[in-house]
Amino acid sequence: xxxxxxxxxxxxxxxxxxxxxxxGFRVLGLSCNLIIKGVPYWTALLSDAHGSREVLVxxxxxxxxxxxxxxxxxxxxxxxxxxxxxxSLGILMWDxxxxxxxxxxxxxxxxxxxxxxxxxxxxxxxxxxGCLRNGNIVAEDENGVLFLFDPVTxxxxxxxxxxxxxxxxxxxxxxxxxxVLIEGMRPVxxxxxxxxxxxxxxxxxxxxx
Numbered sequence: 001x002x003x004x005x006x007x008x009x010x011x012x013x014x015x016x017x018x019x020x021x022x023x024g025f026r027v028l029g030l031s032c033n034l035i036i037k038g039v040p041y042w043t044a045l046l047s048d049a050h051g052s053r054e055v056l057v058x059x060x061x062x063x064x065x066x067x068x069x070x071x072x073x074x075x076x077x078x079x080x081x082x083x084x085x086x087x088s089l090g091i092l093m094w095d096x097x098x099x100x101x102x103x104x105x106x107x108x109x110x111x112x113x114x115x116x117x118x119x120x121x122x123x124x125x126x127x128x129x130g131c132l133r134n135g136n137i138v139a140e141d142e143n144g145v146l147f148l149f150d151p152v153t154x155x156x157x158x159x160x161x162x163x164x165x166x167x168x169x170x171x172x173x174x175x176x177x178x179x180v181l182i183e184g185m186r187p188v189x190x191x192x193x194x195x196x197x198x199x200x201x202x203x204x205x206x207x208x209x
Contacts, residue, residue: 006066041089129172136148
C-alpha cells in the first residue's frame with residue numbers, strides 16, 4: 001500500500017494531525033519495524049528513475065518529515081531483520097539457504113552502514129526473533145526452543161523452552177519505564193530543588209552571612 005499521508009496524535013492538544021507523504025513509498029507492513037530514540041523505521045519499496053528498490057524509511061517526529069536510507073548488502077535471496085543495537089539502528093542479514101551465518105550491520109550517522117561482524121551458529125536456527133540492545137541475538141530452533149546467542153564469544157548464553165507455546169509465536173518488544181498522564185489525572189507541579197533533594201535523602205542547610 002502507498003501511504004499518502006500519516007496521522008500523528010498530539011498528547012498536548014489531544015488531537016490528530018496529518019503529515020503528507022511526498023516520497024510516495026510503498027510500505028511493506030501496517031506497523032513500523034522498529035523505533036529507536038523516538039524515531040520509527042519502516043521497510044518500504046520506492047520507485048524512481050532507477051526502478052523499484054527496497055529502502056528504509058524513517059520519520060523525524062520533531063521536524064515532521066520523512067527520510068529514506070539505503071539497505072546494506074541487499075541482493076537476491078538475502079533476508080534482513082531490523083534491530084536495536086545499543087540505541088543504534090542495526091540489521092541482521094543472512095542467506096535464506098544458509099541459516100548458520102549472520103552478518104551484523106550498524107548504521108552510523110556520519111559514516112553510514114558498516115559491517116560490524118559475521119557470526120556463525122554451528123547448529124543453525126529456524127527463525128531470528130530479534131536482538132537485545134547489548135547485541136545478543138534471540139533466535140528459535142526447529143523445535144521451538146529459544147536461545148540467546150552472544151556474537152562476541154560465538155556461544156549460546158541461554159536456552160528457554162516455554163510450555164504450550166506455539167512455534168513461531170514469539171516476538172520481542174522494546175520496553176522503557178515512563179510516566180504517562182492519563183486523561184482525568186491531575187498534573188503535578190514541578191517540585192522545588194530542595195524538595196527533590198529531600199526525597200533523595202539529601203539534606204542541605206542554607207545559611208546567610
